[in-house]
């Protein structure tokens with residue numbers, strides 16, 4: 041079995057090289073097999089020197105005319121090659137005496153490099169070459185793979201290592217965990233064939249297909265990876281649901297009181313989602329449910345109504361939000377809803393220390409805090425719940441899959457697992473959702489509360505800032521409020537806050553009649569909370585902010601959203617930010633400011649924002665325009681990173697992957713664990729397969 045063997049088991053691989061390979065995610069010999077080429081070079085055909093042009097990467101063959109060592113600023117070796125159709129110079133700055141003698145006049149060599157213009161015609165600098173009378177190499181017979189590179193490991197070295205790993209494979213090593221019938225149905229090759237093909241494609245291989253990673257060999261590997269991730273989540277779901285939960289009585293007394301106090305009715309979509317949740321809560325196994333709904337559809341209230349069941353049973357509810365700002369806001373809302381019902385709400389955030397924190401923790405442990413709201417601090421060491429029956433995770437895509445899943449482990453106590461309600465506003469197409477959330481049931485809220493007017497979006501060049509300032513003045517004088525978002529200018533640590541501070545000062549000077557506030561991620565929690573409360577109460581009219589306000593913030597009186605450098609932000613993020621306005625009965629606008637010149641892609645993306653208010657449509661267009669990167673990255677969906685598969689490119693495989701997952705679990709359960717282990721990193725093996 042080569043599967044578990046470390047790369048150091050290969051000839052010539054010591055600990056230094058192994059360490060370098062780790063940067064490529066390569067620890068074992070098998071990892072080398074799954075390190076897929078980024079592209080291929082064709083060295084099987086040679087180009088006549090007379091046809092070679094500058095910038096071309098090509099294989100050539102010719103006779104050495106002259107090799108000499110010269111000093112042109114530094115010592116170097118020049119070798120003049122001719123093939124009858126033209127000349128080429130090879131230039132080496134590092135060379136050995138053997139190389140010099142090896143390239144003697146009359147020797148015929150085969151050489152691969154990138155042609156560039158030199159002082160006496162075209163030249164290759166430090167090309168790879170060999171004598172033609174030497175044995176042909178891989179490169180002459182197959183397309184040459186180019187692997188992702190890393191410091192200190194040359195492409196030649198990588199090719200050699202992968203070649204050694206390939207040569208060690210046998211018919212059942214690495215084992216093909218997919219049954220032949222399944223592969224035949226899907227028209228995919230065996231694992232071994234696929235691996236050999238991707239690393240050593242024949243000279244006549246369809247290069248375009250390979251470059252697009254759509255060749256059946258590549259799709260075979262992508263299929264297997266998608267399947268492994270899917271199975272991993274399904275195993276996890278099974279494991280969790282095999283443990284006892286807290287079946288909650290279908291008692292609506294508390295819910296009815298909460299509903300009666302609301303100034304509005306639930307939407308039909310909210311009622312439907314709530315009914316699905318309530319059915320789960322009544323079961324003796326833990327609920328695992330995702331509520332997906334566009335910004336502003338009213339997910340928080342649905343969560344609160346679900347909480348009444350647990351509270352009525354005398355058990356605790358925890359709500360986790362991705363930012364302190366949002367946790368504060370949820371705490372205020374829940375207090376408003378639950379205080380009249382004599383149910384206390386506790387807030388637990390990372391900024392609490394000393395006695396305050398100790399007291400909060402004691403209350404949670406003793407069960408005096410029926411509702412606990414917080415950031416991820418909720419599930420840190422030392423937080424113990426007396427009897428937690430429901431965990432609500434808001435804006436889960438901000439947490440990432442690790443946090444979402446590790447939270448489950450921590451929340452389990454006394455052999456009982458709390459129900460889990462996960463909320464997200466990231467709308468992704470259904471097949472993708474089935475993959476990203478294969479461990480969850482999904483409820484969709486596809487309706488906004490009535491009376492909302494769609495947000496009007498305009499796109500403006502930065503130079504028209506004065507008009508924007510005027511708009512803000514008019515809106516605020518009319519009693520409304522506005523946001524001004526300064527994005528991350530660059531990745532460096534302090535810059536964004538500085539930019540927000542400067543913008544706030546400039547706007548305060550330009551709008552002396554308005555109260556201007558500032559909130560950013562680096563401010564102390566208490567200051568943030570104070571500012572947000574003042575904004576909520578209308579004592580601040582213009583709130584300058586970084587993207588911390590991206591998620592969840594709900595101030596219905598705010599009707600104007602200005603976003604600077606909008607061209608730099610992802611569509612999903614812009615849509616979230618825009619969702620901060622249009623929450624009340626007044627007409628709202630979103631003004632996207634950009635710095636010219638706009639790339640055509642940026643122009644198109646901003647046009648999408650102008651064209652639609654529908655989060656699903658924004659997501660769909662985002663996928664089309666940019667690929668799944670930002671939208672489907674770990675950060676946005678809580679989806680694990682894939683090695684070979686690409687959710688957009690390989691989306692058509694997904695329906696078949698779903699079926700294969702069921703088939704494997706049913707018919708070949710023994711294959712499941714090793715398949716998951718092969719593709720899903722240790723840290724991500726949520727299923728904890730043995």
Ligand code: ADP
Pocket residue numbers: 304305306307310333334335336337338339340341465489490592594596623
């Ligand atoms: P999101 O789904 O983005 O989290 P929120 O829960 O913040 O949305 O709700 C947005 C706003 O809509 C809140 O002010 C909330 O009180 C209000 N709301 C929720 N449900 C309804 C409803 N059925 N009718 C009217 N307003 C509602």
Ligand code: MG
Pocket residue numbers: 339340434592
């Ligand atoms: Mg929300």
